[in-house]
Amino acid sequence: MSPQRRAGLGTNQEAVRRHNLGTLLRHVHGAGQISRAELTSLMGLNRSTIAGLVGELESLGISERAMPADGPRQGAGRPSAGVRIAAEGPFVIAVDLGVDRAVVARVGLGGRVLERAQAPVHSDGEAWQVGAAVAALIRRVVEGAPAAAPLVGIGISVPGLVRRNDGLIRLAPNLEWHDVSFGGIVLAALGLDVPVSLANDADLGALAEHIRGAGVGIDDLIYVSGNVGVGAGVITGGVRLEGAGGYAGEVGHLRFNPQGRPCHCGNRGCWETEVGGHAIAEAISCPPDKVAQLDEVLEGYTTPTPELRATGTALGHGLASIVNTFNPRLIVLGGYFRSLYPLVRGEVNAGLADRALPAPLESVTLALPGLGSDSALLGAAEIALEPLFVDPVAALGSALVDVGSLLAV
Amino acid sequence: MSPQRRAGLGTNQEAVRRHNLGTLLRHVHGAGQISRAELTSLMGLNRSTIAGLVGELESLGISERAMPADGPRQGAGRPSAGVRIAAEGPFVIAVDLGVDRAVVARVGLGGRVLERAQAPVHSDGEAWQVGAAVAALIRRVVEGAPAAAPLVGIGISVPGLVRRNDGLIRLAPNLEWHDVSFGGIVLAALGLDVPVSLANDADLGALAEHIRGAGVGIDDLIYVSGNVGVGAGVITGGVRLEGAGGYAGEVGHLRFNPQGRPCHCGNRGCWETEVGGHAIAEAISCPPDKVAQLDEVLEGYTTPTPELRATGTALGHGLASIVNTFNPRLIVLGGYFRSLYPLVRGEVNAGLADRALPAPLESVTLALPGLGSDSALLGAAEIALEPLFVDPVAALGSALVDVGSLLAV
DNA sequence: CGTTCCCGTCCTCTCGCACAACAAATTCTG
DNA sequence: CAGAATTTGTTGTGCGAGAGGACGGGAACG
Known part of the structure; x- marks a missing residue:
């Protein structure tokens, strides 16, 4: 929400642009499709400014032009063109780690689950075994992804205490894990290097229900x-x-x-x-x-x-x-x-x-x-998407393209 | 911290200026006196930008130039001039309402208690009686205030549940108050119209200890x-x-x-x-x-x-x-x-x-x-000062000058 | 005493948003 | 059904705010 992460900092023009672009994307993400007119009134900016921001989002390949949403108009005037998430836009991997099963999904902006896979997990399994199982699921959901679509990051929901600095799992009582660096384990099993975020399942449930539940x-x-x-x-x-x-x-x-x-x-x-x-x-x-x-x-x-x-x-x-x-x-x-x-x-x-x-x-x-049993899973997607809303350009810069072939065995 | 109050809004240039001016003032307020060099590094802005902001704060009468703080230098170079709160700068009235006594203070930016008064309060007193007593204390602490110094607002610490929308005291068990609009009562007793903020005493204690405790x-x-x-x-x-x-x-x-x-x-x-x-x-x-x-x-x-x-x-x-x-x-x-x-x-x-x-x-x-028994009192001052950090210009616009003679009997 | 380092001031530049004018697309109205 | 009214997209201009460089000032260091 704020143009800078740390409090007490000043705001320069670069930060303004970042903030506005990220906030715009957050709105598109939240609504799925939204008109430019709604964006102007929501963000309190000028029409022309919104036009510029939308144009930048399109040229980044994140959003695309949509027909005006049909439905009952609420007055006269030219209908406003829609902005929606691009079909081959950025996506993330969401992982919901449970005590008896793991669910993995490929999730696009807008919270759409594009692909999903799950597998049972032995509750007495070692962390590296679980990590390998999760990596296999990730390979499966990534297979069908368009080559042009960039992978922004991986979000993992954990039934336990997660240190927020580095995502270390301090304690997952029902998995009997202590101080497990599960993010690193999964990345190693994949042979990739993308941003990984971990958080507690209840925290992520709250986040997902807040955004779209x-x-x-x-x-x-x-x-x-x-x-x-x-x-x-x-x-x-x-x-x-x-x-x-x-x-x-x-x-x-x-x-x-x-x-x-x-x-x-x-x-x-x-x-x-x-x-x-x-x-x-x-x-x-x-x-x-x-x-x-x-x-x-x-x-x-x-x-x-x-x-x-x-x-x-x-x-x-x-x-x-x-x-x-x-x-x-x-x-x-x-x-x-x-x-x-x-x-x-x-x-x-x-x-x-x-x-x-x-x-x-x-x-x-x-x-x-409102999201049934998917709250934590979608929350995991949200934390993985978060960098996009803070700085879309930077987040795309550190994203991976053509992950499908990178992960092909 | 954020350039806009509501989330989801965009940021325009006016908001940037407001935010930077407010943040600068927050730093001066927190440190009492601070050099422009420290401000540049804290806020991450350019020297010349800081100079402009400091100049505006001075022309508003909020801060004034100070000699470079003497003390052990940490290197060569021209010493940086200090920025400190102006002697006749804006102030607030802080009220700490206890179950047996009320403390009232005139507090300047920087958290300096400029004047203080207190009186016992009967625990079975009606709200309007307590309000009158508090108003009398306020008159006393305002008496010696310089005519040029503007009163920004009144902050009141309450031992009970305070509704945040409007500051209504929903319940103060030990005063036996239910749904009392104490802010309005005090203003009526004073015959003034300034912004009044009320909050729970523990919340204000936390705030004060966070800022200067x-x-x-x-x-x-x-x-x-x-x-x-x-x-x-x-x-x-x-x-x-x-x-x-x-x-x-x-x-x-x-x-x-x-x-x-x-x-x-x-x-x-x-x-x-x-x-x-x-x-x-x-x-x-x-x-x-x-x-x-x-x-x-x-x-x-x-x-x-x-x-x-x-x-x-x-x-x-x-x-x-x-x-x-x-x-x-x-x-x-x-x-x-x-x-x-x-x-x-x-x-x-x-x-x-x-x-x-x-x-x-x-x-x-x-x-x-760290503030002894003054935590809640200084916290009350902080919430009254808060508008200054959000938008210094607007807050000064709604402030009252020459309150001393306005309140003279 | 000169050098080095850092800071304040002034000036110019750049960038982002606001604003106004015009064109386009739809609804409303007679 | 045609024109007015309304709202939006587009374009060009202007303004304001911060960045950056050049210059001079002031203190520590050798």
Whole structure:
């Protein structure tokens, strides 16, 4: 959003152009197709300036001219030509690393999934084995890419704590990884050198839901991901909350019940011991080896068991703490909560209303992900695309063309 | 930091100038006095551009030329002239509203307290009575202001929930206020019309500590204010965390002990029932009517009682939740915690280390406020000054000159 | 005491956006 | 159905802001 990364810097004319070009692209990316007239009013710039920016984007091969969007006009006047993402424009690779499977997609600007592949991952697998599997999936989705289309980068969603400086995976409890440089592993397996970004899955879920999911236009939202572990991604004031090291949002280890069950973190009664995957499984007597398919099992229920209702209340109580600390306008319930919430909506809402302060409670809404189970995947695409919005020219400069043949075996 | 308020807008040349002028002033404000050479390197702009900006600031009467700062030179070359805040430059009124007293100060750019006054406030006072008392204090501190110096605005720190859109005090539990428009009340009592900003005391404490306290240069910090209630102000990525309505940071009502004491919010065992003013008072058998002087009572201790040590542990455990959710680099302990922490440092640190996740724990530090008990007051000055850094020219345009005679009875 | 280094000032240049005028494309209206 | 009204795209001009170089000033260093 800002023309410079570090605060306190001045702005020169070069930065203005970069910023405007990036912001324009961000709008096209967000809307898929947009008219130049809408761009003028959105960005508050002159028609002629927009024309110049659009022209530069076209000459970079990022966007292309489109026919005016047909539909009900809202008045007289010449219809405004459309700007849309070029068919052979830049793309990224998005990776959603789960505890039992990896999903890889080739994603273009505008958030379109152009190709997708997935494979199971052994939860006791070594990092290099997983990296090789991911690399194989990447080769597969890149195969059909047009030779002219540049690869901007790779974004990876990780179920764990990721250091934001360098993308090191500090801890992925359910993969049993400590201090794994997964980005480097994947690049080595590919034999490529492109920008790689890694981030926590809940953080990326929040980002994706903010840009093109249930939270479009909402600048303060939280994505709560309920998997085996529970985490939250926070968007506040329209930007990601990262924290000093990038570990912000670990709400799964909020103190919930001091007399509760021991948690893998060493404490007792963390929130995730009451509402995480294992707790839900226990509530419906699901055998531990089927926790990975918990969502399918939950889909089978039409009425909740008393134990599930208690879990719903615990979920609401925990969400109340989140509402009190972050005061979001929207909470998106992802992961297993996506299947759980419809069953125990009443209990969750009641638990939340019971424990949250009135002021922050009155403006908050609970919702399911608008992107289904793809939130983290599309969020991974977003962080990989991010450099394009900061400086389109520079990002294209460090992109790779003809990746298909580069990766051909 | 950004040249435009709303995201998604473009930047034109006017905005560039505004941004650069504001950023320059922010640097002068932060450093008190700074050389033009430092400004060039900090802002990354050309010498001649800085000269132009400094000249404009001088002609606006905001800054003035200063002799080169004497001290150890770091090399040869012509010494760089200094830029410092003008003696008769713009100022603001800062108000720190407490449950038992109000402090009012006239504060200039650079954060200098030019005048200060305070008065007791009855905790069962009506809002208009408190407003009248504050107005009287304001008249007193404005009396000696130079006629040429413009009043930019009034900033008020409130021990409660403040709506960020309009500054309405939604709830100030210890003043027993609900939905009070205190800004309007004070303005009416003064018979003036200047910009008034209100915010939560912990939020302002965090802001002040970030700009000129213990957290200078630290972009992810939390100010935990332990008074009768417990709240937190959060700076993340260098900006204030506000939340959708402005209520973010109400960590006092984090679930701590489900079997604990009832809290005024209606729940049981909120964190502030274990570490708030009343809990501390109980731990040292301080009579309830002396809770307001709790810090003085605490100063009298040299070794903690076992009850105080337990409170320290509870403080550490709660801070662990804060560390896990926000991943700050610094936590500043304000309010009564300022007196409590030195007594039970070991217990707090141990409780924190015991419950926080290793990754966010390793980079966090606990500290006492660098501004003593003035954090919230100086934070109030900062939000009142804020418009100057966004657009100095516009802010001066809406400022009032010769306030001294305007307010004379 | 001269050299070196750095800073402030002045001037010119470049670049990006705004603005105005005109052409083009569609809707509205009589 | 034709002309007016409206909105947009295009083009050329102007303005403003920062960059960059030339010059002189002031202090440290040898």
